[in-house]
Each structure stands twice: as structure tokens, then as C-alpha cells.
Amino acid sequence: MKSSLDVCLSPELLxxxxxxxxxxxxxxxxxxxxxxxxxxxxxxxCIKPFADLEExxxxxxxxxxxxxxxxxxxVDGFDRGNSPFEYMGESIKGKKIAFTTTxxxxxxxxxxxxxxxxxxxxxxxxxxxxxxxxxxxxxxxVCAGWKGRVNLEDTLFAGALxxxxxDHFTLEDDAALAAINLYRSAKTDMEGFLKNxxxxxxxxxxxxxxxxxxxxxxxxxxxxxxLRSGLLVS
Amino acid sequence: MKSSLDVCLSPELLxxxxxxxxxxxxxxxxxxxxxxxxxxxxxxxCIKPFADLEExxxxxxxxxxxxxxxxxxxVDGFDRGNSPFEYMGESIKGKKIAFTTTxxxxxxxxxxxxxxxxxxxxxxxxxxxxxxxxxxxxxxxVCAGWKGRVNLEDTLFAGALxxxxxDHFTLEDDAALAAINLYRSAKTDMEGFLKNxxxxxxxxxxxxxxxxxxxxxxxxxxxxxxLRSGLLVS
Numbered sequence: 001m002k003s004s005l006d007v008c009l010s011p012e013l014l015x016x017x018x019x020x021x022x023x024x025x026x027x028x029x030x031x032x033x034x035x036x037x038x039x040x041x042x043x044x045x046c047i048k049p050f051a052d053l054e055e056x057x058x059x060x061x062x063x064x065x066x067x068x069x070x071x072x073x074x075v076d077g078f079d080r081g082n083s084p085f086e087y088m089g090e091s092i093k094g095k096k097i098a099f100t101t102t103x104x105x106x107x108x109x110x111x112x113x114x115x116x117x118x119x120x121x122x123x124x125x126x127x128x129x130x131x132x133x134x135x136x137x138x139x140x141x142v143c144a145g146w147k148g149r150v151n152l153e154d155t156l157f158a159g160a161l162x163x164x165x166x167d168h169f170t171l172e173d174d175a176a177l178a179a180i181n182l183y184r185s186a187k188t189d190m191e192g193f194l195k196n197x198x199x200x201x202x203x204x205x206x207x208x209x210x211x212x213x214x215x216x217x218x219x220x221x222x223x224x225x226x227l228r229s230g231l232l233v234s
Numbered sequence: 235m236k237s238s239l240d241v242c243l244s245p246e247l248l249x250x251x252x253x254x255x256x257x258x259x260x261x262x263x264x265x266x267x268x269x270x271x272x273x274x275x276x277x278x279x280c281i282k283p284f285a286d287l288e289e290x291x292x293x294x295x296x297x298x299x300x301x302x303x304x305x306x307x308x309v310d311g312f313d314r315g316n317s318p319f320e321y322m323g324e325s326i327k328g329k330k331i332a333f334t335t336t337x338x339x340x341x342x343x344x345x346x347x348x349x350x351x352x353x354x355x356x357x358x359x360x361x362x363x364x365x366x367x368x369x370x371x372x373x374x375x376v377c378a379g380w381k382g383r384v385n386l387e388d389t390l391f392a393g394a395l396x397x398x399x400x401d402h403f404t405l406e407d408d409a410a411l412a413a414i415n416l417y418r419s420a421k422t423d424m425e426g427f428l429k430n431x432x433x434x435x436x437x438x439x440x441x442x443x444x445x446x447x448x449x450x451x452x453x454x455x456x457x458x459x460x461l462r463s464g465l466l467v468s
Contacts, residue, residue: 009243012246012250016382016383147250148247149407149408149409171430173383174386175383177431178412182416196405197411198406199408
């Protein structure tokens with residue numbers, strides 16, 4: 001019998017879904033989970049996600065570098081912001097990263113009870129599809145959204161992942177059907193599809209347009225971050 | 235300056251939206267708001283929505299007839315269930331209807347603080363579009379969903395209404411963009427589009443297939459139910 005695949009369009013809806021017996025995929029395309037995948041692909045040792053900013057800063061004492069954003073902008077005093085281009089090259093190798101963001105790390109915190117928690121992004125789409133298929137457990141894709149509201153880019157990723165897994169999982173949740181349909185409408189030109197979305201307009205104002213293109217590029221990396229003892233590792 | 239139009243895909247997300255200064259359109263296509271529109275179009279005097287089943291039964295003392303469902307099925311002892319075909323003909327004329335349902339009347343209860351609260355369905359799509367345009371206030375479309383989860387049919391209606399109002403309102407909410415896109419994909423064959431949806435499968439099991447076709451038929455009625463002193467009237 002096939003396992004089920006559901007899509008939770010906002011962390012505010014997570015209490016409506018069973019989590020503990022599932023593989024949960026957390027997604028925050030612009031830009032937290034795209035950064036996490038990039039960092040581990042470029043040799044970071046591990047990422048410790050924090051919902052709370054102060055706790056994230058405390059991790060410096062344990063040898064972590066601080067990373068992330070609030071309201072889309074780098075936090076004063078942090079080592080890195082929330083652009084995937086900050087997580088490449090020699091400087092990231094072997095680093096332990098303490099990471100906090102407006103939406104993505106909040107969604108991880110809320111999903112911690114999952115049987116398996118993995119990190120998804122377009123950058124590792126095929127790899128995350130393969131890992132989920134191999135695990136075989138029921139799947140819940142948790143879209144980080146924006147401050148609780150549904151957003152388009154995370155929904156599109158949920159649709160892309162659902163499409164990849166369609167032959168091996170059952171889709172009975174209307175949100176999953178909506179996501180897959182939106183992805184099919186958008187997939188030939190995702191940047192065009194998203195140009196009126198709230199987050200793309202917000203990022204354009206912050207002048208990080210090249211991040212948008214990169215975060216929408218499929219299969220740049222093979223790494224699939226998975227949560228083990230509170231740390232995301234590959 | 236144009237007013238904004240947002241879409242709240244589930245009552246569980248309503249706290250994220252401003253309600254008090256807005257025209258709120260509550261929608262529960264299968265079948266609460268479709269029944270309400272049908273009842274008032276066929277001459278019912280008014281509808282009193284109840285979130286609570288016991289309170290709904292109490293309204294009998296005030297001369298109301300009882301109507302509605304729990305989990306898609308008529309409540310024992312109620313005068314009417316939740317099929318629009320029960321709200322037609324001579325028997326509905328002049329009646330005061332006390333109405334409670336699993337999702338629709340809960341969404342109304344949560345939206346009561348709106349500047350104006352109107353009831354939307356495909357059956358009165360054009361009329362509700364016109365009334366909203368005339369009111370001119372910012373709009374929030376509240377989809378009743380199913381027990382808090384997002385559903386396709388209410389999202390499609392939100393998209394249809396948003397499309398009608400596109401020239402006169404600004405759409406900045408990603409949920410509104412998602413809804414309008416889904417509606418455009420579905421509008422030439424909504425029944426086909428919805429055939430795998432959770433609620434259509436549930437209703438098919440309950441053997442109320444003809445309700446589905448009827449509830450998806452646009453512009454059968456001109457009535458626009460509006461909440462005045464706790465009563466929905468036309």
C-alpha cells in the first residue's frame with residue numbers, strides 16, 4: 001500500500017496534521033532552506049537551527065558561527081545573512097553554523113517531533129525526492145510561508161516534490177492537489193510566475209534579485225540535510 | 235487608490251488578517267453558503283448562523299426551523315440538512331432558518347467583527363462581485379475549508395471572485411494569487427478539476443453528487459446574504 005503525502009501550507013496549520021510517524025520536509029525557498037542546502041553542499045560541518053534570536057547568539061560560546069535574518073535582512077553582529085552566496089567557498093568548510101530566520105527555522109522548530117526531518121529546496125529537489133522515496137514513510141511537506149501566511153514559492157516547491165513522488169505516494173489532501181496544480185502552471189517560467197508574489201517583491205526591494213534566480217534552480221546539489229540530535233547534517 | 239483584496243485559505247489563518255475595516259466574504263461551496271444563498275433566493279425570511287449545535291436547537295423556541303449538518307450529514311431532529319435542494323420551493327417561503335454546519339457557520343462566527351459580512355457562492359458570484367465593488371472597502375475572502383484544512387472548492391471560488399474584481403482591487407496576498415491561478419486552470423471544467431478533491435470524494439460517498447454540480451453553477455441567483463444584527467438577510 002502506498003504511503004500518503006500531505007502538504008501543510010503554513011506552520012499555523014501544522015496542528016491539523018499528524019507529524020510523529022512521518023518524514024517531514026521543511027521548505028523555505030526564499031531563502032533559509034536554500035542557504036542550508038548550499039552550506040552543507042559546500043562543506044559546512046553542521047547547522048543548528050534556532051527559532052529564537054538570543055539563543056542563536058548564545059551558540060557562539062559553543063564554537064558556532066551565527067547566520068540568518070529577521071524580516072529579510074541580516075542581523076547586526078551575525079557572521080552571515082540569508083543569501084545562499086554567503087554559504088559557498090572555502091570560508092564555509094568545516095564550520096558549525098547557528099541559524100535563525102523569520103520563517104524557516106520557526107517551521108523547523110514546530111516540526112521537530114517528526115520521525116525524520118529533512119530540508120528541501122529546489123537546489124536539492126531530485127535528491128530529496130530520492131531520500132523520501134527510500135525512507136518510504138508517510139510524508140508531510142511543511143511550507144514555512146511568511147509570518148504564518150501562505151506563500152507561492154514554498155507552495156510551488158511542495159508541488160514539484162509532490163509531482164516527483166506521485167507514482168509512489170497517494171495525494172488525498174486538497175493542499176497537495178493545489179500545490180501540484182500550481183507547480184504545473186508555473187514550472188516552465190517560475191520567475192515569471194512569481195514576479196507578483198509578495199516575497200519576490202520584498203526581496204527585489206532588498207536588492208537580492210540574483211538570490212531569487214539561484215533559489216529557483218533545480219538540482220544544483222545532491223546533499224539532503226537531515227535533523228540528528230538537534231543538528232542538521234548531510 | 236484601489237482597495238486591497240486578500241484571501242484567507244482557512245479560518246485557522248484568520249488571526250493573521252485585518253478584519254474590522256473590511257468586507258468579509260465567507261465561502262463554503264459544499265454546501266453551507268450555497269444553501270444559504272438558495273434559501274434566501276427562494277424567499278426565506280432570514281438565516282441565523284450558529285457555530286454551536288445546541289444553541290442552534292434552542293432557536294426553535296424563537297420560531298426558527300433548524301438546518302445544517304455535522305460531518306456532511308443531516309443532524310437528527312433537524313428540519314433540513316445541507317443540500318441546496320432542501321431550500322427551494324413553497325416550504326421555504328417566509329421561514330426563519332437556524333443554521334449550523336461543520337465548517338461554514340464556524341467561519342461566519344470567526345468573521346463576525348467584519349465591517350460587512352456577506353455570503354458568497356458560485357450561485358451568486360456575479361451579484362456578490364457587484365456588491366463588493368459598490369461597497370468599495372478592502373476585501374477579505376474567508377474560505378471555510380474542512381475542519382481547518384484548506385480545500386480546493388472554496389479556493390476556486392476565491393479565485394473566481396478575485397478575477398471578477400481584478401480591475402478594481404489590488405491583489406498583494408500570495409494566497410489570492412494562488413487562488414486566481416487555480417481558478418484559471420479549473421474554470422472550463424470545475425467538476426473534472428475537483429474530482430480527486432477530498433470533499434467531492436466525501437460527498438460522492440454520501441450520495442449527493444447532484445449537489446456538487448448545482449453548487450458549481452454560476453449565477454443562478456441575484457441575492458447577496460449580508461449579516462445584520464446576527465441575521466443573514468438579503
